[in-house]
Amino acid sequence: MDQVGLYPVLFTSVALFMIGAAGVLSRRNALIVLMCIELMLNSVNLAFVGFARHLGQADGHVFAIFVMAVAAAEAAVGLALVILLFRHKASVDLENFTMLKG
Amino acid sequence: MNPALLSLVPLFPLLGVIVIALLNRRASRLVAGGIATAMVGLSALVSFWTLWTLVSSHGQTPMLYTRLYQWISVGHLHVDIAFLADPLSAVMMCVVTGVGALIHLYSIGYMDDPADADSTWRFFAYMNLFVFAMLLLVMGDNFLLMFVGWEGVGLCSYLLIGFWYTNTDFAKAGKKAFIANRVGDFSFLLGVFMLFWALGDQATLTFAQLQDTLVAQPQLVGGSGGTLVTAIALLLFGGATGKSAQIPLFVWLPDAMAGPTPVSALIHAATMVTSGIYMICRLNFLFVMSPVAMGVIATIGALTAFFAATVALTQTDIKKVLAYSTVSQLGYMFLGVGVGAFTAGTFHLITHAFFKALLFLGAGAVIHSLHHQQDMRHMGGLLKYMKITGVTMIVAWLAIIGFPGFSGFFSKDEILWLTFSANPAQIALFGPEFPLPKILWIIGAVTAVLTAFYMSRLIFLTFFGDYRGGHSDADAAADGHGHGHAPPHEVSPLMWVPLAALALLAMGGGLINLPHWLPSGEMSGGLHHFLAPVFANSAPYLSFDGADESLEMPIMGITLVMVFIAVMVPWFLYLKKPGDLDETRRELVPDLLYRGSLNKWWIDELYQAAIIGPILVGSRHFLWAIVDAQLIDGAVNGVASAMSGLSSGYSRFIQDGRVQTYALVLAAGAAVLVFAFAVGG
Numbered sequence: 001m002d003q004v005g006l007y008p009v010l011f012t013s014v015a016l017f018m019i020g021a022a023g024v025l026s027r028r029n030a031l032i033v034l035m036c037i038e039l040m041l042n043s044v045n046l047a048f049v050g051f052a053r054h055l056g057q058a059d060g061h062v063f064a065i066f067v068m069a070v071a072a073a074e075a076a077v078g079l080a081l082v083i084l085l086f087r088h089k090a091s092v093d094l095e096n097f098t099m100l101k102g
Numbered sequence: 103m104n105p106a107l108l109s110l111v112p113l114f115p116l117l118g119v120i121v122i123a124l125l126n127r128r129a130s131r132l133v134a135g136g137i138a139t140a141m142v143g144l145s146a147l148v149s150f151w152t153l154w155t156l157v158s159s160h161g162q163t164p165m166l167y168t169r170l171y172q173w174i175s176v177g178h179l180h181v182d183i184a185f186l187a188d189p190l191s192a193v194m195m196c197v198v199t200g201v202g203a204l205i206h207l208y209s210i211g212y213m214d215d216p217a218d219a220d221s222t223w224r225f226f227a228y229m230n231l232f233v234f235a236m237l238l239l240v241m242g243d244n245f246l247l248m249f250v251g252w253e254g255v256g257l258c259s260y261l262l263i264g265f266w267y268t269n270t271d272f273a274k275a276g277k278k279a280f281i282a283n284r285v286g287d288f289s290f291l292l293g294v295f296m297l298f299w300a301l302g303d304q305a306t307l308t309f310a311q312l313q314d315t316l317v318a319q320p321q322l323v324g325g326s327g328g329t330l331v332t333a334i335a336l337l338l339f340g341g342a343t344g345k346s347a348q349i350p351l352f353v354w355l356p357d358a359m360a361g362p363t364p365v366s367a368l369i370h371a372a373t374m375v376t377s378g379i380y381m382i383c384r385l386n387f388l389f390v391m392s393p394v395a396m397g398v399i400a401t402i403g404a405l406t407a408f409f410a411a412t413v414a415l416t417q418t419d420i421k422k423v424l425a426y427s428t429v430s431q432l433g434y435m436f437l438g439v440g441v442g443a444f445t446a447g448t449f450h451l452i453t454h455a456f457f458k459a460l461l462f463l464g465a466g467a468v469i470h471s472l473h474h475q476q477d478m479r480h481m482g483g484l485l486k487y488m489k490i491t492g493v494t495m496i497v498a499w500l501a502i503i504g505f506p507g508f509s510g511f512f513s514k515d516e517i518l519w520l521t522f523s524a525n526p527a528q529i530a531l532f533g534p535e536f537p538l539p540k541i542l543w544i545i546g547a548v549t550a551v552l553t554a555f556y557m558s559r560l561i562f563l564t565f566f567g568d569y570r571g572g573h574s575d576a577d578a579a580a581d582g583h584g585h586g587h588a589p590p591h592e593v594s595p596l597m598w599v600p601l602a603a604l605a606l607l608a609m610g611g612g613l614i615n616l617p618h619w620l621p622s623g624e625m626s627g628g629l630h631h632f633l634a635p636v637f638a639n640s641a642p643y644l645s646f647d648g649a650d651e652s653l654e655m656p657i658m659g660i661t662l663v664m665v666f667i668a669v670m671v672p673w674f675l676y677l678k679k680p681g682d683l684d685e686t687r688r689e690l691v692p693d694l695l696y697r698g699s700l701n702k703w704w705i706d707e708l709y710q711a712a713i714i715g716p717i718l719v720g721s722r723h724f725l726w727a728i729v730d731a732q733l734i735d736g737a738v739n740g741v742a743s744a745m746s747g748l749s750s751g752y753s754r755f756i757q758d759g760r761v762q763t764y765a766l767v768l769a770a771g772a773a774v775l776v777f778a779f780a781v782g783g
Contacts, residue, residue, distance in 0.1 A: 021769060024765065025762055025765055025769065094761070094762060095760075097759075097760075098758060098759030098760050100759045100760075100761065100764075101758060
């Protein structure tokens with residue numbers, strides 16, 4: 001592990017973030033969108049841990065733990081929302097939910 | 103006296119306003135009037151105490167000063183809420199509160215019309231507010247505080263002229279007064295701004311500092327006789343022409359007679375209209391630096407005095423005669439201060455406050471007694487019915503025409519004599535050699551004759567001869583019912599006590615400044631010596647040695663003879679009645695002159711045609727129809743309709759209801775920002 005520098009870690013983090021963001025913006029299935037959000041959160045975790053190792057400080061590790069806890073809570077809320085959406089329209093396809101349109 | 107007590111002087115009337123306004127309808131005429139009179143009376147006591155402190159110290163205490171708090175502090179500029187009582191302010195304070203208290207007392211008796219019962223509190227609240235504002239004007243130690251008072255008295259004047267605002271003409275008269283005053287106030291403000299700008303780093307708004315600065319560094323305003331100081335002085339004088347009803351802004355004062363008569367006495371005769379004189383006296387050190395401006399002031403004053411006197415000759419409304427007489431007498435005061443006779447101007451201001459307030463209050467008593475009859479053609483012989491009013495009015499008449507021994511005699515004579523003997527160089531409107539003082543003296547002397555004529559006409563038509571109201575004793579008895587048409591009767595003591603007090607002042611007011619030719623010892627020139635420190639810095643600019651002093655007595659004699667003749671003419675015309683009055687008049691006076699005087703030389707019509715009409719037309723057809731309706735409204739409506747068109751036509755697709763689209767726009771925006779930071783560094 002000592003051989004891996006900061007940059008490979010950051011590249012991996014950015015790549016994961018981009019993949020997640022692309023998924024959030026383009027996928028129609030609400031479950032996939034939720035998974036992509038998890039992906040983005042975890043890419044941030046990776047960046048936190050990478051910086052923490054590079055700077056030799058524990059702050060980043062602490063933040064990663066916090067993010068995981070928040071992500072777990074978010075996943076629970078998100079899944080509950082998806083279930084409600086499904087009950088409403090018998091679908092989890094986001095194309096069907098355009099009620100914000102004025 | 104502790105200087106801190108000075109703040110009590112304006113505080114009492116302010117307290118009166120607050121109390122009366124809080125009581126409003128619950129305060130009857132007697133309660134509201136009682137509070138108002140008591141407050142101004144207390145204020146007067148403190149003022150007299152102040153004056154006594156200054157007089158009795160014989161120059162040991164040059165002034166009293168108290169600072170309430172710092173109002174504005176920006177850089178080098180400091181403006182305080184501070185009151186100043188130097189000899190000039192103290193004299194003004196005493197005139198304002200002393201005459202004011204008497205007029206307040208009189209008003210309790212005068213405002214007894216049952217139709218006004220619900221609004222009398224408003225009258226007294228405004229009157230007290232006026233006294234408060236006037237005291238700010240004369241006591242403020244800087245331009246800003248003076249300007250607050252300056253605008254405040256204008257506001258109260260407007261409110262009180264339009265006191266019976268349900269009458270459209272009265273409301274219009276109020277507006278006219280306010281607008282004419284605003285024109286002057288604008289000029290005054292410009293003058294203050296220009297002075298402030300000219301002083302640069304030394305800029306100050308405090309009178310004392312300003313005086314020190316200008317005396318030490320006259321070059322800041324272009325030196326004596328400079329263009330800059332002339333411009334400043336003329337702009338400030340422009341403000342005075344509005345407030346003190348001089349050509350060209352005097353037109354509001356005759357119309358201001360729409361207000362209740364005590365208002366005319368207090369505001370439009372004794373106090374507010376003299377604030378222009380006060381301002382020039384206060385800034386005498388500035389005005390004397392510009393001989394041209396002094397010449398303009400003296401000339402405008404003399405012309406106004408003459409012009410207004412010619413109009414007063416033929417007016418039939420008793421209050422209109424007094425209004426034009428006031429304009430005329432104010433002209434005398436400006437003539438006085440214009441030629442540099444600041445003490446004489448102030449002296450005439452004081453005596454005029456006494457006798458003109460008395461004339462107005464006496465006219466008010468007559469009007470009150472005759473049930474709102476103001477036309478002198480329906481009066482006559484009232485001395486028989488109203489002895490006290492009649493006698494006091496006769497005293498005032500003798501004072502204003504300058505009967506020897508009465509107050510007006512001394513003050514008018516001093517102005518005329520100093521005008522005659524003024525050095526032409528100090529009023530160099532047409533160059534330092536032009537004999538302007540002599541010309542102005544002739545105008546002033548002719549005006550004195552006209553004054554004697556129209557005032558005698560007023561007195562003879564009102565108090566002598568036979569009663570022409572058609573409701574004499576016999577008529578009333580025959581009438582039987584006489585509701586509201588009872589014969590004229592003497593007014594209540596509430597009204598005649600102030601009349602009697604003012605009559606004493608109008609008679610003895612000359613004692614404060616007896617002329618040097620009277621063997622009066624220490625009494626001689628009392629006011630002159632008292633005010634000398636205030637005018638000390640202008641003294642080097644002025645000299646009155648232009649004529650031999652031995653001429654003074656002959657000149658006064660000539661004036662007196664002319665005045666005597668001017669009194670005899672109306673006596674002959676109106677009392678002896680050699681024939682039909684209209685016929686006699688037609689024989690004696692060209693018709694054009696008579697109609698010109700009767701119609702105020704068509705000045706109102708001229709202003710209407712030359713200024714007000716074009717402004718109205720320009721406003722309606724250009725400013726309203728084009729600038730407002732098309733340019734301004736067009737711009738506002740255009741922006742709104744452009745936005746609504748843009749939104750519904752082109753940008754609507756952005757809001758499709760899909761959260762992912764919103765997120766995409768957000769992300770794209772964030773990407774642009776990140777890119778911009780990355781590239782821009």
